[in-house]
Amino acid sequence: MLAVQEQEWNDRPAAAGEVSDEAGRPRAPNPLAETVRLAFERRLRRVFHEGALGVALPFGAPLTVGDVAAPDAVWIRLHDRRTVWRLAVDPGLALGEAWMDGTLTVERGTLWDLLDLVGRNLARRPKRRPGPLSPLFRRLAQANGRAAARRNVAHHYDLSLDLYRRFLDEDLQYSCAFFEHPGVTLEAAQAAKKRRLAAKLLLQPGQRVLDIGCGWGGLALTLAEAAGVHVTGITLSEEQLAAARSRAASRGLADRTAFRLQDYRDVAGPFDRIVSVGMFEHVGPPNYQAYFDAVARLLTDDGVAVIHSIGQNHPTGQNQPWVGKYIFPGGYIPALSEVLPAIERAGLWVTDIEILRLHYAETLKAWRARFAARRDEIAALYDERFCRMWEFYLGVSEIAFRHRGCMVFQLQLARRVDAAPLVRDYMGRTPLTAAA
Numbered sequence: 001m002l003a004v005q006e007q008e009w010n011d012r013p014a015a016a017g018e019v020s021d022e023a024g025r026p027r028a029p030n031p032l033a034e035t036v037r038l039a040f041e042r043r044l045r046r047v048f049h050e051g052a053l054g055v056a057l058p059f060g061a062p063l064t065v066g067d068v069a070a071p072d073a074v075w076i077r078l079h080d081r082r083t084v085w086r087l088a089v090d091p092g093l094a095l096g097e098a099w100m101d102g103t104l105t106v107e108r109g110t111l112w113d114l115l116d117l118v119g120r121n122l123a124r125r126p127k128r129r130p131g132p133l134s135p136l137f138r139r140l141a142q143a144n145g146r147a148a149a150r151r152n153v154a155h156h157y158d159l160s161l162d163l164y165r166r167f168l169d170e171d172l173q174y175s176c177a178f179f180e181h182p183g184v185t186l187e188a189a190q191a192a193k194k195r196r197l198a199a200k201l202l203l204q205p206g207q208r209v210l211d212i213g214c215g216w217g218g219l220a221l222t223l224a225e226a227a228g229v230h231v232t233g234i235t236l237s238e239e240q241l242a243a244a245r246s247r248a249a250s251r252g253l254a255d256r257t258a259f260r261l262q263d264y265r266d267v268a269g270p271f272d273r274i275v276s277v278g279m280f281e282h283v284g285p286p287n288y289q290a291y292f293d294a295v296a297r298l299l300t301d302d303g304v305a306v307i308h309s310i311g312q313n314h315p316t317g318q319n320q321p322w323v324g325k326y327i328f329p330g331g332y333i334p335a336l337s338e339v340l341p342a343i344e345r346a347g348l349w350v351t352d353i354e355i356l357r358l359h360y361a362e363t364l365k366a367w368r369a370r371f372a373a374r375r376d377e378i379a380a381l382y383d384e385r386f387c388r389m390w391e392f393y394l395g396v397s398e399i400a401f402r403h404r405g406c407m408v409f410q411l412q413l414a415r416r417v418d419a420a421p422l423v424r425d426y427m428g429r430t431p432l433t434a435a436a
Contacts, residue, residue, distance in 0.1 A: 033059050033060070033081060034060075036081060036084050036085045036088065037057065037059070037060055037063075037084065039085070039088040039089075040055075040063075040084050040085070040087060040088040041063055041065075042088075043087070043088050043091065044063060044065040045065050047118075047121050047122065047125070048065040048066040048117075048121050049066060049067065049121060049124065050066065050067060050117075050120050050121055050124065051066050051067060051070050051073075051074070051117045051120060051121070052064065052065070052066035052067055052068065052070040052072075052073035052074070053065050053066050053073060053074050053075075053076070053114075053117060054073045054074070054075040054076070054108070055075075055076055055077075055078060056075065056076070056077040056078070056107065057078055057084060058078060058079060058080055058081055058084070059081065066117075066121075072108075072109070073108065073109075074106065074108060074109040074113045074114050074117050075106070075107045075108035075109065076104055076105065076106050076107060076114060077104070077105050077107050078098070078103065078104055079102070079103045079104070079105070080103055082103075083098045083103040083104060086098070090321070092320060092321045092322060093321040093322050093325065095118075095322070096322035096326065096389075096392045096393075096396065097322065099111065099388055099391075099392050100326075100385055100388045100389045100392065101385070102388070111391060111392065111395055112368075112395055115392075115395045115396055115398075115399050116399060116402075116403075118399070119399035119400075119402060119403035119404060120403055122403065122404065123403040123404065142284030142285060142286060142287075142319075142330055142331075142332050143284065143286050143287075144282065144283065144284040144286070144287055144330050146263050146265070146266075148330060149236055149263065149282065149330070150236045150263075151329075152282060152328070152329045152330040152331070153235075153236040153237050153282065154236070154237065154238070155328075155329055156327060156328060157215075157235075157236075157237035157239060157240055158237050158238055158239045158240075159239070160239075160381055161216070161239055161243055162381055163378060163381055163382070164216075166370070166371070166374040166377055166378055167367050167370035167371040167374065168367070168370075169186050169187045169190045170187065171187075171190060171191075171218040171222070172215065172216040172218050172243075173190040173193065173194075173215075173218055173219075174215055174216075174278065175193070175215075175277050175278035175308065175363075176193065176278075176308070176310075176356055176359050176360040176363050176408045177189030177190045177192070177193050177359060177360075177362070177363045177366075178190075178192040178193040178196050178356065178359055179192075179359055179362050179363075180192050186363070186366040186367075186370075189359075189362070189363070194218075194219055194222050194223075196410075196427060197219065197275060197277065197306055197308065197410075198222075198223060198226070198227060199426065199427045199428070200304075200306045200352065200410065200412050200427060201223075201273045201275060201304060201306055202273075202304055202420065202421075202426075203223065203227040203229055203273060204229075204272075205227065205228035205229065206228065206229065206230070207229045207230070207272035207273055208229070208230050208232070208270075208271045208272050208273070209223060209229045209230065209231045209232070209271060209272065209273040209274070209275065210231075210232050210234070210267065210269070210271040210273070210274045210275070210298060211223075211231055211232065211233040211234070211275050211276070211277075212234060212264050212267075212274065212275070212276035212279055213234070213235060213264075213276055213277065213278060213279025213280075213282070214233025214234060214235050214240070214244060214259060215235065215240055215244070215277075215278070216240050216243040216244055216247065217233055217240075217243065217244030217245075217247050217248060217257070217259060218247075219275065219277060220233040220244070220257055220259070221244075221247060221248060221251060221253055221257060223275075224253050224256040224257050225251065225253060225256075229256070229273070230256050230257070230258075231256065231257050231258075232257075232258045232259075232260065232267075232271070233257065233258070233259045233260070234259075234260050234261075234262040234263075234264065234267060235259070235260075235261065235262075236261065236262075236263065238261065241259055241260075241261050244257075244259040245259050264291065264294055265290060265294060267294070267298060269297065269298035269299070269300075270298060270299065270300045270303070271298050271299060271300065271303065272299075272300050272302075272303050272304075273303060273304055273305070273306075274295055274298060274299060274303070274304075274305035274306075275305070275306050275307075275308075276305075276306075276307050276308065276309075277308040278308065278309070278310070279309075280307055280308075280309035280334075281309055281310050281328070281331050281332065281333055281334075282328070282330060282331055284330060284331075284332055285332060285334065285338060288334075288338070288339060288342040289342045289345060289346070291342070292342045292343050292345075292346035292348060292413075293346050295307075295346065295348065295413065296346040296347055296348050296415060299414075299415050300415075301415055301416060302414075302415070302416055302419050303414065303415060303419065304351075304412065304413070304414050304419055304420060305348075305411075305412070305413040305414070306410060306411070306412050306413070307410070307411045307413065308408065308409075308410045309334070309408065309409060309411075310333050310360065310406060310407075310408055311333060311334055311335060311336060311339075311406070311407055311408065311409045312333050312334070312335055312400075312404075312405045312406045312407065313335065313405040313406075313407065314335055314405055315334070315335040315337060315338050316333075316335075318332070319331050319332050319333070320396075320400075322392075322396070323393070323396070323397075326389055326393070327389075327393050333406060336353075336409060339411075343411070343413065347415070348413045348414065348415060349413065349414045349415070349416070349417055349419070350411060350412070350413060351412045351413065351414050351419065351420040352410075352411070352412035352420065352424065353409060353410070353411055353412075354409070354410045355407050355408070355409055356407060356408040356409075356410070357401075357407045358401060358402070359408060360401045360406070360407070360408050361398050361401035361402045364394055364397050364398035364401065365398055367394055368391075368394045368395060368398065371390060371391070371394060372391075375387055378390070
């Protein structure tokens with residue numbers, strides 16, 4: 001029980017920097033430290049009610065919060081006062097930074113146990129709504145003009161391809177898979193995702209397809225090979241562009257695919273079909289109208305587009321601070337209520353909406369396991385701090401889908417009301433058979 005675990009911690013050898021009174025009991029060394037401790041404790045007690053968390057501090061007795069009857073507490077150690085203070089003031093940024101820097105270590109349990117405990121407790125709290133200054137902050141942080149969009153993409157996607165090869169599937173699908181049945185492999189789920197997208201695109205041989213944010217080319221190559229269409233893929237990542245072109249050449253598909261380093265705002269059409277997977281999260285709300293106006297402009301009169309994006313079940317107005325700083329600068333996860341008005345103003349029909357709820361959580365779980373299995377190789381590519389950053393990123397992302405209202409939406413859009421079938425059963429009857 002929690003009380004026994006706390007006593008065990010009190011009986012341990014004193015940690016570096018801990019101060020004891022004459023009776024040997026740990027105490028805070030000065031009033032400022034006690035103020036920091038009290039602020040931190042208040043923060044913890046507001047959040048933790050389910051499960052139990054124990055915290056060994058760099059001064060004074062350990063803190064224990066949550067359900068004292070919980071059988072297994074997660075115990076962490078904070079190694080300096082600055083970390084304690086920053087967690088009290090700005091936990092959304094400080095938790096990830098403390099893990100990256102090693103000033104927070106997990107002594108009992110794992111990082112996943114800690115993140116899951118945090119996520120389960122945050123899920124009990126009221127949803128955060130955008131504040132009055134949110135539109136101003138959003139415009140500053142998510143303007144994502146052409147130059148900023150290029151920098152933001154390079155920050156994440158121009159990392160070494162060797163990194164991504166170590167935890168993605170063979171086709172380098174870096175987006176939510178579609179788990180048709182429990183227990184299917186990541187490879188099978190990613191192939192199912194591509195089949196479902198192809199079905200929604202209603203592809204016919206010879207059609208011109210635009211892939212906005214084509215990644216390393218996996219979807220574009222699959223569509224070109226299996227559906228007999230010509231695909232133009234655009235990206236802002238130099239690394240992805242080089243990989244996509246190389247893969248097209250090696251598979252003999254250079255005549256049916258064209259990959260460009262190009263912004264979606266600068267593309268000339270028209271196209272019979274448009275697909276965009278895992279790119280809309282980088283557009284930013286100030287550009288939603290420009291984005292959907294571009295989709296409408298680029299589609300033929302009977303064209304169909306499918307937009308696959310991470311979303312959430314409530315608007316927040318801002319990116320998660322740690323993710324925005326270290327992983328996806330300029331990114332934003334929208335609620336559908338923030339997206340649909342721009343689609344309507346662009347004159348497009350929403351012919352289908354599908355919500356994938358826990359599919360991305362299962363995708364991230366698979367990526368976490370693969371990353372852990374090859375962690376030593378990844379550390380050799382980068383360093384220990386990078387590995388800790390990515391462990392936190394993959395873990396906190398999975399938590400967002402399990403506990404924090406995140407999901408994936410797939411929007412099928414058209415310019416004409418009759419461009420798509422009147423019923424959805426065609427989605428299970430796609431001729432697409434290639435898996436990669």
